[in-house]
Amino acid sequence: MLSIFRNNPKIVIAIFAIVTIAFVVTLVDKGGMSGFTGGGSGSSTGAIATIGDTSISADDLEQQVRNRFAQAQQQQPTLDMPTFLSGGTFEQLVDQSIGATAMEQYARQIGLAASDKQINGQIAGIPAFHGPDGKFSQQLYEGALQQQHLTDKSVRADIGGTILRQMIYLPVTGAQTLPDGLVKPYANLFMETRSGEIGFVPISATQGSVTPSAADLQGFYKSHIAVYTTPELRTLRYALLGREQVAAKAIPTDAEIKQVYDANPDKYAARETRDLSQVVLPDEAKAKAFKASVAGGKSFAEAAQAAGFSAADTGVGVKTQNQFAQQAGAAVAAAAFAAPQGGVTDPVKSDFGWVVVKVNAVSKIAATPYDTAKAQIAGDLVKTKQDKALSDLVAKVQDALDNGQGFADIVKANGLAIVESPAVSAAGQIPGQPAFKPAPDLLPLLQPGFKANPDDPASVQPITPDERYALLAVGHVTPSAPIPFAQVQDRVKADFVASRANDQAKAIATALQAKVKAGTSMAEAFAHAPVKLDAPKPTEGRRIDLARMQGNIPPPVAALFSTTLGSAQLVAAPGGQGWYVVHVGKVTPADDKALAPAIQEARNHFLPAANDEYLQQLSTAAKIAVGAKRDEGAIQGVRAKLLGATPAQ
Structure with missing residues (x-):
């Protein structure tokens, strides 16, 4: 469980089962303080799986998935649930939850146990529960549990389960290594040198031959009507909930500052x-x-x-x-x-x-004198007090929403100021005003503001976790509508010409690719193209050099490493500018001296995946040992509920 905060890559299965405490700490650390309730055992909803002498309820699984989704949204605010669950994510989370529970059950079955001392140490080590003196704060801990409607017993049970799983898998993964014979072929792929040529067919070489008729333009306009449609526009009304709203309540006294100084000899004494x-x-x-x-x-x-x-x-x-x-x-x-x-x-x-x-x-x-430490302690206390006051304000506003109070009433009761945005699209743009930039506070509110129905009640949304939130409501909505042809005729013509030129450029590039595959040299093929083209340029590189480019790899360069020796590949240029033809003429393996450091690098790269594989096998063995039975109907019921329109309450 605590590996989430210590970035230990070995804990793969356990983190998905320990949702309760992990989510509490995520909320405390990242500021997601509104609109959530914690999961837990003993739900009234039927089980999605029975593992040994315990089970996982549908409610527990749903909450686990929603917690993971909330964490993912912190990194990708525009993410929606269907996208999150696509590509097998839901099935993976189900398997990991069952596997984690099976490992815990197996640990108990062979006589392992987590002591109170171990559990206390894990809780005390979570930074989110440390006060301004750097020590564990029972008040912060109990406040987090109360805010998420959790109990100390359930949290301790979750942490105890994590400790049991660690006892099982750490001996399996702790000394894992990979032999040279396994990683050497991959290392050679990184170090081999590939040589070839890259030719380019720009759309500018064919644009002059395209002259559209009125019928062509009308047809293109109708078939691409989505491109020529004004998006839905909305005004958003919001009231900020930030540190400036609680600053007056967060001024520490001299006595509080001195108390922190005296309580922290590890920080201020010699x-x-x-x-x-x-x-x-x-x-x-x-x-x-x-x-x-x-x-x-x-x-x-x-x-x-x-x-x-x-x-x-x-x-x-x-x-x-x-x-x-x-x-x-x-x-x-x-x-x-x-x-x-x-x-x-x-x-x-x-x-x-x-x-x-x-x-x-x-x-x-050496010891830090009180007068020297006073300013720093005061600053820390201000932040702690502001954190608490902001958390209380957000919770108060959320409670008011839960009790049915409206946007205007909540704003008035808490002395907040209303901000109303101009009518913007979901992307934060105003049609016809390309220079417009939305206010920084508005940007993170666009996604929830456009996801909500116009008649939905207000909601609390994060702007900057731990710093700023907003009470958000949808204002006026202007539906999307097609732009009349007469207003976009010139744009339609330019788009039509570019589209046809791209089609012609692709046809030429495809013909050149076929010639090169048949044995014609790149230079000869491009020299005899139906339009005048620049001669292909020689290129050379190694995969390891691409890794150092940190993802900023030009498409034709990437194609050099996905094209078989002697063949050619067609690659679209960014922005619809034309088409590349990429040919690989030579592949030179790395010598043993250059390969040696790459072997170790490849080993380090694949070790986490190998550990994951061991953990998956261990999880499967634990399921067999304790007995695990899935209820596919209940599992699919959870999936269907997650994909519905009703958010978790």
Whole structure:
């Protein structure tokens, strides 16, 4: 569960089952504080699957999917549920939820258990529940649970399940590696050199031969009427809910500032910190072998890599002894802070396995005087108080909506100001005003504003998570309508000419491609084209160079690596400018010296996928061991409900 916040790529199955607490923390961290209710066990809705002696209810599955959808929308605001569920996503989430539950049941079946101490440590380690003093705040924790209608018992059950799953899969994936024979062919694909030629057939070479008639233009206009239609326009009314609305309630007193200073000796008193790295191994023998390899001359990083750990897996960062004890346990922290700088501890048993720690650096930090720390503490307290006040305001507005109050009444009761947008399209544009740019606050409101029906009640929508929200209502709606032909005749003519020129350019490029495939050289084929064309340009490259372009790869260059040796491929130029003909004439494999680093890079690239495969196999085995039975009718019922028009309440 906590891997969501620690970016551990190994936790693949567990994160989908621990929806309850994960969603609470997502809401706290990202500011999605309105319009949601938490999932949980014991739902009244029938089960979609029975696993061992437990089950997953339809309500639980629906909430899990909606939570994942809400998280995805934070990254892609225009995403809708049908798009999110396309491509097998729904089936994958169902399988992962059942698999995660099966792994938990199997762990219990073989006698594993999660202690209260382990669960307490996981909860205390979630940054979202830390107060301004950097320590776990019971008040923040209970407030988050209350806001999401959750119980401490259900959250602890979810976290306990995650711990059990970790006990099962960490030994399986912890020391995973891949042999050279498996990754070398992929490494060679990255390092091989491809040579060829790229020719271009621009539409400008054929445009002069196109002269449309009046009938041509009318036909083109009618067949492309969607292009010549004014989009639906809406005015949106909204009232901002931001830090400026709660600032007056968030001024800390001197007593509060002093209290935070006195309560944080780890932050302000004189102290020692250590930059640490660690590996966690499943048994003492492997931990001792790891320590022996370091003592024998390997660096800690080399030994960790040989054991299947990346730098991200081993990095702990800079910690005080108290901080590290909360994370790893008192015994591990004591050993780490007893070792000298550069030293490596003997294996120490922890709740998750046997730990070996390396002390990378030791720092002595002088105390920070109160007068020096006061401004920073005050700033932190202001933010904390504003966070709380903003959360309360958003919750108050949401409660008013749930109780049936209207937009105007809520605005008046909370002293908010109404902003009304001009009539804009769903893309934030005003027809005939190309220079118009919507206000920054309006941009994130366009998607929900156009998704809502005109007579829907107002809703609370995020603008900037944790910072700004809006009480949003739809104003006036102007339906979409075709633009009269007379007003767009010149545009229709230009589009018609460009379309026909593109068709002719593609026909020429297709004929050239066929000649090259039949054995004609690129130079000869282009020299004898029916229109005057520039000679093809030679090109050369490696796949690894494309990876370094971070996705900004010209289409014809990408085609060089998807075309078979000796063949040619047709590629459309961006913006309808013409057509490329790409020919591959030579493929040169990399030599062994150049290939060596690529093999390791390929291994690192495929290790997460290999771990995923192991986890999927482990999940399947757990289902067989405990017994898992799906109710396909109930599952499809959840899918149908998710694809309906009614949002989760």
